[in-house]
Amino acid sequence: MxxxxxxxxxxxxxxxxxxxxxxxxxxxxxxxxxxxxxxxxxxxxxxxxxxxESLAKGTEVVTTGGIIGRIVEIDDNFVQLEVNDGVVIHVQRHAIASLMPKGTYKTRKKADNK
Incomplete structure (x- = not known):
């Protein structure tokens, strides 16, 4: 065995x-x-x-939620975006998805007002 x-x-x-x-x-x-x-x-x-890191005042951006705006204030953690005349929202910096070409924000505002 x-x-x-x-x-x-x-x-x-x-x-x-x-x-x-x-x-x-x-x-x-x-x-x-x-x-x-x-x-x-x-x-x-x-x-x-x-x-x-390249974000600066006046830069036009799109958030991850699809909101288009122009940066009016920026600090270490948050960004203030102007999304319409007198309408400012606070967004975390990492929620910025991409940069928009210069002038996109103005042309979008004109199209919304018509």
Whole structure:
């Protein structure tokens, strides 16, 4: 009986030697995952951080909620956006999604008033 058990262990021990491809496959999957998912996300994060740092008074922006406005005041954490004549809202800095071309805010205001 012990003769059969030792044969089974010998077969399992022989099967534990993976080849080069089987040994590198998990690393290749991790590398593909990093290139497809992690790297682009970090790149977007760095670009958004640069955008937030470049904000200045008078810049026309769009928030993540889709509100278009012009920056009238800015501090470390919050931005005051003028969204219409005399209407100012407070928004967190990181809620700014993108910059608008100069003059977009004025043309939008003219279109709303017609």
């Amino acid at each position: 012990s003769f059969l058990i030792s044969d089974a262990y010998a077969e399992v021990a022989g099967a534990q030697n993976p080849g080069l491809i089987e040994g590198l496959l998990p690393f290749a999957i991790l590398a593909v995952f990093f290139v497809l998912f992690v790297w682009p996300q970090h790149k977007r994060g760095r670009e958004h951080k640069k955008l937030i």
